[in-house]
Every structure is written in structure tokens, then in C-alpha cells.
Amino acid sequence: MKAYVEISKLQKSIDDFQLGPIDLIIEPETITALVGNNGSGKSTLLKLMVNLASSDSGNIKLFNTTVGREDESWKKNVAYLPQNIIGMDAYTGNTLKALIEILYPNWDNALFMELIKLFDVPLDKRFGKLSQGVQQKLNLALTVARNTPLLLLDEPTAFMDIPSKRFFMDILVDWMDKGDRSIILTSHQVEDIKKLSDYLFVLRNGDMIGNFEKENLTENYKRYWLNDQLPNTTIPGEVSRAHLQIVSNNPEVTEIFLQKNKIRWIDRKSLELEEIITLLLTANTSSHYR
Amino acid sequence: MELPIHLSKDSREPIYHQVENQLKALIAANHLHAGTLLPSIRVLAKDLEVSVITIRRAYQNLEYQGFIQTLQGKGTFVAEIEKKLKNKVKTTSVYETFEKAVETAMNYDYTIEEIEEIFQEVLAAHKKGD
Structure with a gap:
């Protein structure tokens, strides 16, 4: 299957912030979470993808068409939900729907109404009068119902209440089950990442740390409690250490080393995804990483 | 579901x-x-x-x-599966569980005789419970 997104050597600097170089491929039927600390460039990356910002160098292809050129055929295949939308306050949900649905040939009105009902969004009130959470729900309905193969969601659940977050996940799962679709989302909600994502694309202060399959992280990060004092040298696979504990992202080589050096461990435990993300995003572990 | x-x-x-x-x-x-x-x-x-x-x-x-x-x-x-295959899955899983138990015991340096004794005790307890 042809990739939906192909990004190569993408770079962008804004004042003293430098994003990239970034390489990323998004295959059909996948959900990728963009994960990073605040100001790591996640939103900028999404904006670059839909041509709302222009890159300094590198290339973005959506559905085999280069973004930023005359041919804008990719646009009908992408729905983007930004974090903040300006200029909507004066319009009601009904008006916004009418404005958007004519732009997207695959607009699914039944799905839109289903989401509005599920989220209990009043369509006759002006957008500016709605609470942040309800605005977010309306925006999500206006985006998902476009029924494009690629959905880009920037912090879609930040203001949502707990039941709505659950509905949101079920909606996206059902939406994915229709086939030939992919989602890229940014989120600081671990629950979203755990339940929805197949891949984690990790950015730290503009630098690409990597694109990881979720189980590749959760199955490979292990914490060992050792019997004896830690050796002074770095143990193969080691990403952090404290007292008698070490964390490894390559348990196989770590255990071979420990056994060879007759260092016994009394316990071995997998790390939670939160901890793994924290390690990936904490600068002082970078020198040990891979 | x-x-x-x-x-x-x-x-x-x-x-x-x-x-x-x-x-x-x-x-x-x-x-x-x-x-x-x-x-x-x-x-x-x-x-x-x-x-x-x-x-x-x-x-x-x-x-x-x-x-x-x-x-x-x-x-x-x-799928519709044969009884033979179902039985095989059951037997395999029981065998694997026993093997794991034996492995655990051996990690604690129990001898085969001691493991046998434990096994008999567990079985006896189950028989009593019936």
C-alpha cells in the first residue's frame, strides 16, 4: 500500500527554534501520536503538513503530491483540527456546518449528527458562547465528518470531560474501522496515546528522537534491581541508573552483560508508557540513547 | 464484545x-x-x-x-475446529503450566524428589476438597 504521508529531511526555524530534520512515513490504517514536551514542534509539524506554514528545506508529500506546489489535490484528502481556531465566534454550529460541508465531497452528515447528539452540542448557539470543551466537541464533529482518508488532530481532547474522552476514542476507533484511513494526533493525555496509537513519533525541542511502534517501547524498556553495586562503566542497553536500579532499552544485551559479569538481579519489571516517554523526553538521557 | x-x-x-x-x-x-x-x-x-x-x-x-x-x-x-485440535490446546497448556512450576521450583534449588513431594501434597489437598 502507498504511504499517505512521506516527509523527508524537513526543516523549519522560527526565531531561535529549530525543527528537524524530520523524516516520517505514515502508512494507511495506522494511528500515530506525536509526542513531545511543550514547544517541541508538534503543532508546527502539523501546520507544515497542511501548508499553513512553509518549510525552509525538505519535502512533504501527501497522497503522492508535494505540499506547497500548484497541485493542491491533497487538500480534499486531509482534515486538520487545529488547537485554536480564530474567526469562528460569530457563527452558529449550523452555519459552520453549511460552510464546511460544501468543501468536502465525502461529508458524512449522518456521522456529523450522530457526534453532535453524542456530545450534546447545541447547533443554534454562536460558537463564541460555547464553553471551551463544547467548542472542542463541535470542532471535532466538523472535522471527523469530512471523511477524509487522513485526519490530523492537534490536542483534540485537552478540554473534554471524562465521559466525552471515552466517546471520542470510540468514535475514532469506529471511524478507523471503515478502512483506508489514518490519523495523526498530538496529545498530552497518556490515555489517548495508550488506547489509540500504533506508533509514537517523539520530538524533543525540535529534534526527532524517533518513530516507535508502541510495543517496541513497552516490551523493551525494563528496570532491573541488582544484587550488588553497579559497575562504574555504562552497562549495554542502559538508559538510566539510580542506586541498585538500572533501566535498559535493550534487555537482551543487558542480561548477557550481567550474566557474563556475574551480576545478579533480584527483579525485572516493565516500565509504564509514561515513564518511557519521560525518559525519551528528558535531555540528560540522550547520550545513552542508542 | x-x-x-x-x-x-x-x-x-x-x-x-x-x-x-x-x-x-x-x-x-x-x-x-x-x-x-x-x-x-x-x-x-x-x-x-x-x-x-x-x-x-x-x-x-x-x-x-x-x-x-x-x-x-x-x-x-x-472457526469450527476439530475436537482433536481443542484437546491438543488443552493438553499443551496444562503441560506448559506444570513445566513452569517445575522450573520455578528448580530455580529455588529444590530437588526432583522434593518437587514430587510438593506435587503429591497439592494433589492430596485437591482430593480432600472434592
Whole structure:
């Protein structure tokens, strides 16, 4: 299957912030979470993808068409939900729907109404009068119902209440089950990442740390409690250490080393995804990483 | 439908294998009958908090071994399987459990004779309970 997104050597600097170089491929039927600390460039990356910002160098292809050129055929295949939308306050949900649905040939009105009902969004009130959470729900309905193969969601659940977050996940799962679709989302909600994502694309202060399959992280990060004092040298696979504990992202080589050096461990435990993300995003572990 | 699958993150058994084996056990023990519609790959991935890549791998292996069947556009169903295959799954899982128990005991430096003694005691306790 042809990739939906192909990004190569993408770079962008804004004042003293430098994003990239970034390489990323998004295959059909996948959900990728963009994960990073605040100001790591996640939103900028999404904006670059839909041509709302222009890159300094590198290339973005959506559905085999280069973004930023005359041919804008990719646009009908992408729905983007930004974090903040300006200029909507004066319009009601009904008006916004009418404005958007004519732009997207695959607009699914039944799905839109289903989401509005599920989220209990009043369509006759002006957008500016709605609470942040309800605005977010309306925006999500206006985006998902476009029924494009690629959905880009920037912090879609930040203001949502707990039941709505659950509905949101079920909606996206059902939406994915229709086939030939992919989602890229940014989120600081671990629950979203755990339940929805197949891949984690990790950015730290503009630098690409990597694109990881979720189980590749959760199955490979292990914490060992050792019997004896830690050796002074770095143990193969080691990403952090404290007292008698070490964390490894390559348990196989770590255990071979420990056994060879007759260092016994009394316990071995997998790390939670939160901890793994924290390690990936904490600068002082970078020198040990891979 | 939510499946009673419990993943152990600390196990040395890869996640896809845990999913595969637990589904097999559910089918062999008749908890999932032939013709039962299984959750889609994406739904099971969400429920178990793993990627679709992992679930797809488990489903593909189960399909290859004849435990489940995917019908284009309809979904994945539990297949009709022979009694012989069901029995094999049951026997294998009992054997594996015993082997693991023996391994644990040997890690604690028990002798074979001592392990046998423990085993007899456990069995005796079960007999009494009947």
C-alpha cells in the first residue's frame, strides 16, 4: 500500500527554534501520536503538513503530491483540527456546518449528527458562547465528518470531560474501522496515546528522537534491581541508573552483560508508557540513547 | 464484545503471543463458540492498549492455524475446529503450566524428589476438597 504521508529531511526555524530534520512515513490504517514536551514542534509539524506554514528545506508529500506546489489535490484528502481556531465566534454550529460541508465531497452528515447528539452540542448557539470543551466537541464533529482518508488532530481532547474522552476514542476507533484511513494526533493525555496509537513519533525541542511502534517501547524498556553495586562503566542497553536500579532499552544485551559479569538481579519489571516517554523526553538521557 | 484477555507486561512472552494463546484457550475451552464474531483488530487494540500491528500478528497466526476465519467485509469469526485440535490446546497448556512450576521450583534449588513431594501434597489437598 502507498504511504499517505512521506516527509523527508524537513526543516523549519522560527526565531531561535529549530525543527528537524524530520523524516516520517505514515502508512494507511495506522494511528500515530506525536509526542513531545511543550514547544517541541508538534503543532508546527502539523501546520507544515497542511501548508499553513512553509518549510525552509525538505519535502512533504501527501497522497503522492508535494505540499506547497500548484497541485493542491491533497487538500480534499486531509482534515486538520487545529488547537485554536480564530474567526469562528460569530457563527452558529449550523452555519459552520453549511460552510464546511460544501468543501468536502465525502461529508458524512449522518456521522456529523450522530457526534453532535453524542456530545450534546447545541447547533443554534454562536460558537463564541460555547464553553471551551463544547467548542472542542463541535470542532471535532466538523472535522471527523469530512471523511477524509487522513485526519490530523492537534490536542483534540485537552478540554473534554471524562465521559466525552471515552466517546471520542470510540468514535475514532469506529471511524478507523471503515478502512483506508489514518490519523495523526498530538496529545498530552497518556490515555489517548495508550488506547489509540500504533506508533509514537517523539520530538524533543525540535529534534526527532524517533518513530516507535508502541510495543517496541513497552516490551523493551525494563528496570532491573541488582544484587550488588553497579559497575562504574555504562552497562549495554542502559538508559538510566539510580542506586541498585538500572533501566535498559535493550534487555537482551543487558542480561548477557550481567550474566557474563556475574551480576545478579533480584527483579525485572516493565516500565509504564509514561515513564518511557519521560525518559525519551528528558535531555540528560540522550547520550545513552542508542 | 470485550474479551477476557489479560496481558502481563512483565512476562517474557511477547504480547502478540499472549493474545494468541489466550484466544486459543478461550476457543478450546468452548468459551468462544464457532461462529462468534470477534472484535475488529482496531477495537481489540484499543481494549488491550496495544498497537494494531500486534493484534494483526496474533489474528494472522490464529487464522493460519485454523482457529479463526476472516470474511472480507464481514469480520473475523471463531472457526469450527476439530475436537482433536481443542484437546491438543488443552493438553499443551496444562503441560506448559506444570513445566513452569517445575522450573520455578528448580530455580529455588529444590530437588526432583522434593518437587514430587510438593506435587503429591497439592494433589492430596485437591482430593480432600472434592
